[in-house]
Amino acid sequence: MTLNPIHAALLSAQPDAAVFLTSPDGAQISYGALRTLVAQRAAALVSAGVTPGDRVLCQIEKSPEGLILYLATVWAGGVFVPLNTAYTAAELEYFLSDATPALLILDDGATAARSVAEKANVTVATPGVLAKGGHDPLMPVSRGYDDLAAILYTSGTTGRSKGAMLTHGNLISNAQALQTCWHFTAQDVLIHALPIFHTHGLFVATNVTLVSGAQMLFLPAFDLTAIANLLPRATTIMGVPTFYSRMVGDARFDKAAFAGMRLVISGSAPLLAETHKAFAQQTGHAILERYGMTETNMITSNPYDGARKAGTVGHPLPGVALRIAKPDEAGIGGIEVKGPNVTPGYWQNPEKTKESFTADGWFITGDLGQLDDEGYVSIVGREKDLVISGGFNIYPKEVEVEIDAIEGVVESAVFGLPHPDLGEQVAAAIVLKKGASLTQADVLEALAPRLARFKIPRSIQFLSELPRNTMGKVQKAELRKTGAALASSN
Ligand code: MLC
Ligand code: AMP
Numbered sequence: 439m440t441l442n443p444i445h446a447a448l449l450s451a452q453p454d455a456a457v458f459l460t461s462p463d464g465a466q467i468s469y470g471a472l473r474t475l476v477a478q479r480a481a482a483l484v485s486a487g488v489t490p491g492d493r494v495l496c497q498i499e500k501s502p503e504g505l506i507l508y509l510a511t512v513w514a515g516g517v518f519v520p521l522n523t524a525y526t527a528a529e530l531e532y533f534l535s536d537a538t539p540a541l542l543i544l545d546d547g548a549t550a551a552r553s554v555a556e557k558a559n560v561t562v563a564t565p566g567v568l569a570k571g572g573h574d575p576l577m578p579v580s581r582g583y584d585d586l587a588a589i590l591y592t593s594g595t596t597g598r599s600k601g602a603m604l605t606h607g608n609l610i611s612n613a614q615a616l617q618t619c620w621h622f623t624a625q626d627v628l629i630h631a632l633p634i635f636h637t638h639g640l641f642v643a644t645n646v647t648l649v650s651g652a653q654m655l656f657l658p659a660f661d662l663t664a665i666a667n668l669l670p671r672a673t674t675i676m677g678v679p680t681f682y683s684r685m686v687g688d689a690r691f692d693k694a695a696f697a698g699m700r701l702v703i704s705g706s707a708p709l710l711a712e713t714h715k716a717f718a719q720q721t722g723h724a725i726l727e728r729y730g731m732t733e734t735n736m737i738t739s740n741p742y743d744g745a746r747k748a749g750t751v752g753h754p755l756p757g758v759a760l761r762i763a764k765p766d767e768a769g770i771g772g773i774e775v776k777g778p779n780v781t782p783g784y785w786q787n788p789e790k791t792k793e794s795f796t797a798d799g800w801f802i803t804g805d806l807g808q809l810d811d812e813g814y815v816s817i818v819g820r821e822k823d824l825v826i827s828g829g830f831n832i833y834p835k836e837v838e839v840e841i842d843a844i845e846g847v848v849e850s851a852v853f854g855l856p857h858p859d860l861g862e863q864v865a866a867a868i869v870l871k872k873g874a875s876l877t878q879a880d881v882l883e884a885l886a887p888r889l890a891r892f893k894i895p896r897s898i899q900f901l902s903e904l905p906r907n908t909m910g911k912v913q914k915a916e917l918r919k920t921g922a923a924l925a926s927s928n
Pocket of ligand 2: 705817
């Protein structure tokens with residue numbers, strides 16, 4: 439058999455009869471069936487024109503088929519590029535031009551996206567078409583640890599998303615480190631309720647399950663009732679903090695419901711210490727919080743054995759080095775990371791790649807952190823101008839560019855405000871041209887076809903000018919204060 443690191447680490451070892459995935463309707467995919475399906479879809483991708491190194495873009499609703507297409511792309515030597523289903527046709531146009539894929543996979547009925555692809559001359563296939571055709575299984579295409587397996591787009595500080603390149607080695611090293619740290623085995627049953635277009639649901643949840651030969655109970659979307667019903671059959675769950683803050687105070691999520699659970703994991707956004715405490719009181723489980731990033735995969739984790747300290751993200755994973763750059767008197771500085779988990783850079787963007795690494799090769803996360811005397815990392819803020827809403831990242835610049843393009847707008851500033859459910863919500867302050875009479879509704883209408891809904895400001899204020907410091911820099915902290923007062927008075 440040829441060498442394909444992801445195939446070797448994630449797909450080759452499990453017994454054929456072992457169950458990989460169970461859908462809500464009870465349908466199951468065994469590891470043996472998974473291998474056959476992946477090899478058949480890989481053959482279908484090749485006959486659709488995918489050659490080693492080609493990008494395969496995939497914007498489809500969450501389904502087991504989405505996981506099969508990820509694994510099939512990598513099996514065929516391709517580079518999987520998942521896209522948030524909330525992205526608009528305007529956003530898709532950019533991804534097509536940047537990634538120049540050999541193939542775009544879309545659901546039936548995605549007519550707007552289809553016409554964007556036609557204009558860009560990109561071949562489109564649906565999961566249904568790729569599943570047909572009686573293809574003979576393909577042998578895994580030979581790839582090395584440094585070959586690309588995926589590109590994940592993350593919002594950009596300049597308003598354009600950047601494609602974080604991830605190699606076979608990046609993904610496998612991280613899955614193996616997490617398996618070890620979190621004690622995953624073939625006996626585990628994971629509730630999978632995350633989207634599969636981000637690193638959390640696609641790589642952390644899926645790759646850790648595969649590398650352990652474990653099972654997943656696969657939900658098409660986050661659904662509290664479905665999760666409550668699945669808990670007795672599960673041993674573990676991974677989620678963003680909103681998952682857990684929604685369970686707090688809900689009587690279905692009590693100690694009895696969690697009695698058979700082994701491990702509850704949170705990441706992608708800060709878990710409030712008060713949520714950690716309330717959840718522990720209610721369920722008897724100390725949530726294990728970990729920290730990561732699309733570009734670096736997972737970086738730190740609280741310990742499996744030993745104290746899971748609320749408000750911290752634990753220690754660096756095995757093989758991952760972390761340092762706090764230029765610490766102040768309180769020890770707070772920029773978090774920098776090195777290791778086999780770290781991206782080689784951004785797709786076709788050597789400038790951004792260069793900016794993101796120090797001269798001695800450390801990746802600059804843009805997060806501000808601090809170490810305590812036991813080496814636990816706390817994330818105390820961000821150097822990067824970023825809003826995290828329900829675990830989705832929004833770079834203000836991307837939204838500001840779209841608001842500024844609206845007729846009648848002089849300039850805008852986009853920032854995050856605290857939100858009880860989503861952690862943060864997107865807010866905007868807008869300065870209008872003299873005589874312009876735009877309303878909040880006009881702005882929202884103009885943004886709707888341009889931006890995914892989770893990026894659209896939920897609170898808008900019109901100002902005669904933006905607050906600036908003497909250097910001319912917009913004072914977002916000021917805006918956050920007035921915005922919060924405004925939001926709470928509404
Ligand atoms: C949904 N909506 C959101 C939103 N999610 N708005 C802002 N922020 C969000 N996160 C909007 C929808 O557009 C819709 O708006 C309305 O809310 C209802 O949609 P929904 O789909 O019914 O929402 P819900 O099921 O409540 O979703 C909330 C959520 C979901 C928290 C379950 O957002 C989610 O699954 N988040 C996980 C994100 C994730 O996987 N992040 C990992 C990134 S990787 P309207 O206007 O149409 O009604 C990463 C690295 C790492 O960060 O370390 O892991
Ligand atoms: P993304 O760019 O979508 O990969 O998101 C990565 C960012 O999410 C990190 O740089 C952090 O700012 C944030 N993040 C991830 N996990 C945590 C966590 N446990 N606590 C606080 N922030 C987190």
